[in-house]
Amino acid sequence: MATVNPILDNTYDDAGERSPLILGGLDYAGVTDEVCGIWEADKPPKIWFVVLGAAISLLMVLGGCVGHLLMDGVGVWGNNNPAYWGWPIVNFVFWVGIGHAGTLISAILFLFRQNWRTSINRAAEAMTIFAVVCAGLFPGVHIGRVWVFYWLFPIPTEHLAMWPNFRSPLLWDVFAVSTYATVSILFWYMGMVPDIATFRDRCTTKIGKFVYGLLSLGWTGSARAWHRYEIAYTILAALATPLVLSVHTIVSFDFAVSQVPGWHTTIFPPYFVAGAIFSGFAMVVTLLVPVRKLYGLENLITIRHLENMNKIIMATGMMVGTAYGIEFFIAWYSGVPYESYAFYNRAFGNYWWAYWIMVSCNVMIPQVFWIKWCRTTPWFMVIICVFVNIGMWFERFVITITSLCRDFVPSSWAYFHPTWVDILMLIGSFGLFFTLFTLFCRFLPVIAMAEVKGVMPRPKDH
Amino acid sequence: MAEENKNSNTDENSKLIGLVAQFDDPDSLVQACDQARQAGYTKTDAFSPFPVHGIDPALGIKRTILPFIVLGIAVGAVFIGLGMQWYTNGGSLGEFSTDESPVFPGYRFKISGKPYFSLPANIPVTFEVIVLSSAFATFFGMWFLNKLPMLSNPLHRISRFKRATNDKFFLMIEQADEQFDRGSTEAQLNEWGAVSIDECRRDLTDNNLPSWLRLFALMGAILLLLPPVAIFRAMGMTSRAPRLHVVPDMDWQDKSKTQTLSPIMMNDRYLFADERVMRAPVDGSVARGQLDADTELYQGIKSDYVPTVSLTTPQGSVRTGLGTQDEAEAAPPVEDVSMYITEFPKEITVDEALVKRGQVRFNIYCAACHGYAANGDGLVNQRAVALAATGKAQWTSAKSLHDATVSNAEKNPLGRIFETISNGRGTMGPYGAQIPTADRWAIVAYVKALQETGIKPVVAVSDDESGEGSEANDTGESASTPEDKTQPTP
Numbered sequence: 047m048a049t050v051n052p053i054l055d056n057t058y059d060d061a062g063e064r065s066p067l068i069l070g071g072l073d074y075a076g077v078t079d080e081v082c083g084i085w086e087a088d089k090p091p092k093i094w095f096v097v098l099g100a101a102i103s104l105l106m107v108l109g110g111c112v113g114h115l116l117m118d119g120v121g122v123w124g125n126n127n128p129a130y131w132g133w134p135i136v137n138f139v140f141w142v143g144i145g146h147a148g149t150l151i152s153a154i155l156f157l158f159r160q161n162w163r164t165s166i167n168r169a170a171e172a173m174t175i176f177a178v179v180c181a182g183l184f185p186g187v188h189i190g191r192v193w194v195f196y197w198l199f200p201i202p203t204e205h206l207a208m209w210p211n212f213r214s215p216l217l218w219d220v221f222a223v224s225t226y227a228t229v230s231i232l233f234w235y236m237g238m239v240p241d242i243a244t245f246r247d248r249c250t251t252k253i254g255k256f257v258y259g260l261l262s263l264g265w266t267g268s269a270r271a272w273h274r275y276e277i278a279y280t281i282l283a284a285l286a287t288p289l290v291l292s293v294h295t296i297v298s299f300d301f302a303v304s305q306v307p308g309w310h311t312t313i314f315p316p317y318f319v320a321g322a323i324f325s326g327f328a329m330v331v332t333l334l335v336p337v338r339k340l341y342g343l344e345n346l347i348t349i350r351h352l353e354n355m356n357k358i359i360m361a362t363g364m365m366v367g368t369a370y371g372i373e374f375f376i377a378w379y380s381g382v383p384y385e386s387y388a389f390y391n392r393a394f395g396n397y398w399w400a401y402w403i404m405v406s407c408n409v410m411i412p413q414v415f416w417i418k419w420c421r422t423t424p425w426f427m428v429i430i431c432v433f434v435n436i437g438m439w440f441e442r443f444v445i446t447i448t449s450l451c452r453d454f455v456p457s458s459w460a461y462f463h464p465t466w467v468d469i470l471m472l473i474g475s476f477g478l479f480f481t482l483f484t485l486f487c488r489f490l491p492v493i494a495m496a497e498v499k500g501v502m503p504r505p506k507d508h
Numbered sequence: 509m510a511e512e513n514k515n516s517n518t519d520e521n522s523k524l525i526g527l528v529a530q531f532d533d534p535d536s537l538v539q540a541c542d543q544a545r546q547a548g549y550t551k552t553d554a555f556s557p558f559p560v561h562g563i564d565p566a567l568g569i570k571r572t573i574l575p576f577i578v579l580g581i582a583v584g585a586v587f588i589g590l591g592m593q594w595y596t597n598g599g600s601l602g603e604f605s606t607d608e609s610p611v612f613p614g615y616r617f618k619i620s621g622k623p624y625f626s627l628p629a630n631i632p633v634t635f636e637v638i639v640l641s642s643a644f645a646t647f648f649g650m651w652f653l654n655k656l657p658m659l660s661n662p663l664h665r666i667s668r669f670k671r672a673t674n675d676k677f678f679l680m681i682e683q684a685d686e687q688f689d690r691g692s693t694e695a696q697l698n699e700w701g702a703v704s705i706d707e708c709r710r711d712l713t714d715n716n717l718p719s720w721l722r723l724f725a726l727m728g729a730i731l732l733l734l735p736p737v738a739i740f741r742a743m744g745m746t747s748r749a750p751r752l753h754v755v756p757d758m759d760w761q762d763k764s765k766t767q768t769l770s771p772i773m774m775n776d777r778y779l780f781a782d783e784r785v786m787r788a789p790v791d792g793s794v795a796r797g798q799l800d801a802d803t804e805l806y807q808g809i810k811s812d813y814v815p816t817v818s819l820t821t822p823q824g825s826v827r828t829g830l831g832t833q834d835e836a837e838a839a840p841p842v843e844d845v846s847m848y849i850t851e852f853p854k855e856i857t858v859d860e861a862l863v864k865r866g867q868v869r870f871n872i873y874c875a876a877c878h879g880y881a882a883n884g885d886g887l888v889n890q891r892a893v894a895l896a897a898t899g900k901a902q903w904t905s906a907k908s909l910h911d912a913t914v915s916n917a918e919k920n921p922l923g924r925i926f927e928t929i930s931n932g933r934g935t936m937g938p939y940g941a942q943i944p945t946a947d948r949w950a951i952v953a954y955v956k957a958l959q960e961t962g963i964k965p966v967v968a969v970s971d972d973e974s975g976e977g978s979e980a981n982d983t984g985e986s987a988s989t990p991e992d993k994t995q996p997t998p
Binding site: 073074078208209210211212213214215217218221222225228229232233236243244246247248259260263264266269270273274275276277278281282285286288289292296299495496497499500504505 | 563
C-alpha cells in the first residue's frame with residue numbers, strides 16, 4: 047500500500063525528485079477501482095445522457111445528409127467549377143489530422159519512454175480511431191457510387207477490367223488511411239485486452255461476462271504472455287511511428303503533387319504532420335478535461351498531463367506558424383508570379399477573413415500557453431483548444447478553397463459557396479465522433495490501467 | 509474448492525493442474541520466481557496485472573522469436589507491394605509486359621508522360637503494404653505464440669485469481685513439472701512468502717464440446733459458403749436475360765430519346781400533334797450560322813436560276829454510296845448543267861493562299877481515293893480495285909480528275925464540282941458535313957489548278973515498283989514531285 051502522497055500540484059519540477067504521475071496516493075487496486083468505477087456505476091451521470099442524446103441527434107442529421115447525398119449524387123455539395131474540392135476534403139483532412147494525436151501519444155511517446163502518456167493514451171487512441179472513421183466518411187461518400195467502393199483497391203475483377211493507378215497520390219491516400227485505420231485499431235485493441243480482462247474478472251452480469259470474456263481472449267496476465275505482448279507492443283509502436291508520419295505526408299501529397307499554385311510546395315509534408323499533431327492534441331485536451339472532471343479522474347489525468355499536452359500544442363502551433371511564414375517567403379523568393387499571387391491572395395484576397403481566422407487561432411492564441419496559469423487551468427485550456435481546432439479547420443479551408451478559386455484560368459475564378467448539406471455534414475460528423483466517444487467512455491476502459499500500474503512506483507519503494 | 513480432493517492429483521471429476529500461490533506485491537513475486545527456478549522448477553508461470561520488470565530472467569523466459577517473424581513478413585511485403593504495382597500498372601521487364609497476361613492483365617495507361625513503373629512513385633504504397641503486413645504479423649503472431657484466444661482456462665475458476673488482473677500477483681507451479689510434489693511444493697511456496705495457495709484443477713466432467721455442435725458448425729459453414737459460390741457462379745457465366753440489377757447506374761432514365769414517339773400522353777393523345785419527341789424549328793427560323801440563302805456560295809447554283817425542266821435539285825442527288833455502278837448508270841440523275849455557276853462566288857478570292865489551302869484539304873480528304881495528283885490512283889482506290897478484281901468486293905473506281913468528263917468546264921462547271929464535293933456523286937460520299945464551305949471552294953480551286961497543269965501519272969506505284977519514275981521521285985530535290993509540279997501560278 048502506497049503512502050498517501052500529499053502533493054496535489056505536480057506541475058512543479060524538482061531536480062531532486064521525479065514528479066509523481068499519479069496523485070491521491072492511489073495503489074494498484076485504487077487505480078483499478080477508479081477506472082472501473084466509471085463502468086461499474088449503475089447509471090452514468092446525467093450529463094452523459096445529455097451528450098449522447100445530442101450526439102445521436104447530430105448523427106441522425108449526418109445519416110440523413112449521407113442518404114440524401116447517395117440518392118441525389120454529389121451535386122448536393124457546393125463543389126463546383128473551379129472548387130471541385132470543397133468542404134468534403136477540408137473535413138477529411140481536418141478529421142484525419144485530429145486522428146494523429148492518438149497514435150503519436152501511444153507510439154512515439156512510448157518509444158521515447160514518456161511515462162506520462164499512460165494516463166491519456168487509451169482515450170487518445172480511441173479518439174484517433176473515431177476521428178479516422180469521421181475522416182473516412184467524406185472520401186467514402188464522395189466517390190459517387192459508394193456501392194462499388196472496392197474499385198479503390200486492386201481487386202482482380204473482370205467487370206472493371208482495370209487496375210488502380212498506383213502513381214496517383216489519391217490512391218496512396220487510400221492505402222495510407224486504410225492502413226492507418228487498421229493499425230490504429232489493432233494497436234488500440236491490443237493495448238486494451240489486459241484491461242478488458244480486468245473488466246471480465248470484475249463483471250457481475252451474464253452478458254457482460256460473455257462479451258468481455260470473448261473480447262479479452264482469455265488473457266490471464268501470464269508472464270510469458272506479457273513478455274511477448276510487450277515486444278509486440280514495441281514493434282507495433284515502431285511501425286506506427288513512421289506510419290503516423292507517412293499518413294499525413296501522403297494526405298499532403300494530394301495537394302503537393304498537383305501543380306496548383308499554393309499547393310505545389312515541398313514544405314507540405316512536414317507542415318501537415320505538425321498541423322495534425324497540433325490539432326490532435328488540441329482535441330485530446332478538449333475531450334479529456336471534461337472526462338476527467340465528469341468521472342473524477344483528476345488523480346490519474348493530472349494537471350501535469352494536461353500541461354505537457356499544452357506545451358506540445360504550443361510547440362507544434364509555432365511549427366505551423368513557421369510553415370505559414372516559410373510559404374510566404376518561398377512564394378516571394380521563388381519569383382514565380384503565380385505562386386506569389388496565390389499567397390498574396392490568401393492573406394489579402396477575397397478569403398482574407400478565413401486566412402486571418404486561421405492565423406489568429408493557430409499562431410497567436412496558443413501563445414498564451416507561455417503563461418503557466420493558462421496551461422494549468424482546465425476550463426481555460428479547453429477554450430484555447432477549441433480555438434485551435436477552429437483554426438485548423440480553417441487552415442485546410444484556406445489551402446483548399448483559396449488555391450482552387452484562383453487557379454490558372456482567370457475566367458473560371460469564382461467564390462465558393464457551401465450548401466446546407468456541406469454544413470450539416472460537418473456538424474453531423476461531430477455527432478458521429480461524439481457518439482462513438484461517449485459510448486467508449488461508458489463501455490470500455492478509458493484509462494490504460496495495466497500501463498498506469500506499470501509506471502507506478504512499486505509499493506516497497508516507499 | 510475441492511477441499512476433499514486435496515491429497516489426490518486426479519479423481520473422477522477433476523485433474524490437478526498445478527498450485528497457484530498469491531503474492532501481494534511485484535517484488536515478492538519476482539523473488540519467489542527466482543527461488544522456484546533455483547529449486548529446479550521449470551514448468552512455472554507468473555501472473556500479474558501489468559508486466560513486472562525482472563520477471564523474465566527470474567522465470568527463465570527465453571526471448572520470443574516474434575521480431576524475426578515480423579521481419580520475415582516485412583521483407584516479403586516489400587516484394588508483394590512492389591510486385592503488385594508493377595504487375596497491375598502494366599510494368600515490363602524487357603520483352604515481358606504484364607498487360608498481355610491472359611489472367612487479369614495489367615492495365616497500361618500513360619499519364620502525364622510518366623513511366624509505367626518508377627520506384628519513387630511506388631514507394632508510398634509499398635511502405636503502407638509493409639507496415640500493414642508487419643502489423644498483422646505482430647498482432648496475430650503475438651496471440652498465436654501466446655496460444656490465445658483460449659476462452660476456457662481452469663485458472664479462471666479460482667476466485668482469488670480474479671485479482672490477477674487487478675492488484676495481486678500469482679505464481680503457478682504446474683503438476684506436470686518433474687519436481688512437483690503436492691505437499692513439498694506447497695511447503696516451499698509458503699516458505700517463499702505466498703499469501704495464500706490455491707489448487708488449479710481442470711474440470712473433467714464437461715470439457716468436451718457437445719457432439720451435435722461440430723456437425724452444426726460444419727453445416728453452418730457450408731451454408732455460409734453457398735451465397736458467395738452462387739454469386740461467383742453467376743459472375744462467371746454468360747446469360748441472355750438481364751441479371752438482378754441492384755444498382756441501376758442510370759441505365760434507365762426518365763427521358764425521351766431522339767427519333768422516338770413522344771411518350772408524354774395527355775388525355776390519351778400524344779403531347780404533340782406530330783407524335784414526335786423532337787421538335788422542328790419554327791418555320792422561317794434560322795439557326796445561328798446556318799443561313800445559307802446565298803445559293804452561289806453554298807450550293808454552287810446561280811442565284812438567278814429558276815428550275816425549268818428537271819425538278820431534281822442538287823440536294824436530291826445525294827448518293828448513299830450503296831448503289832452499284834449499274835444502278836447508277838441505269839438511272840442517271842437528270843440535271844441542268846446550266847444552273848451551276850462557272851466562276852467562283854464573289855465571296856471567294858482566288859489567290860495562291862486559297863489554292864494552297866485547297867491542296868492541304870485535297871490531300872486530306874480527296875487524295876485517299878483520287879490520288880495526290882488526282883489521277884484516280886489513291887491508295888484506297890488501288891486496294892479496292894485489287895479486291896474487286898478477286899470478286900470479294902464491288903467497287904466503282906474513283907475517277908481521274910483529269911478525265912475529260914471532269915475537266916471539261918462546260919460539262920462540269922465550277923459550281924458542279926462544288927456540288928459534287930458537297931453532296932457526292934455516283935458512289936462518292938458527300939463531304940459537305942465535314943469540310944467547311946470556304947474549304948470546299950478552296951478544293952475546287954486546287955482541282956482546277958491540277959487540271960490546268962494536266963498531270964499524268966508519274967508511275968503506277970502499286971504495279972511497277974522498279975519503274976524509273978519512282979527512282980526519279982526518290983532522287984531528291986532536283987526531281988520535281990507531282991505536288992511541286994502542280995503548284996499553280998495564278
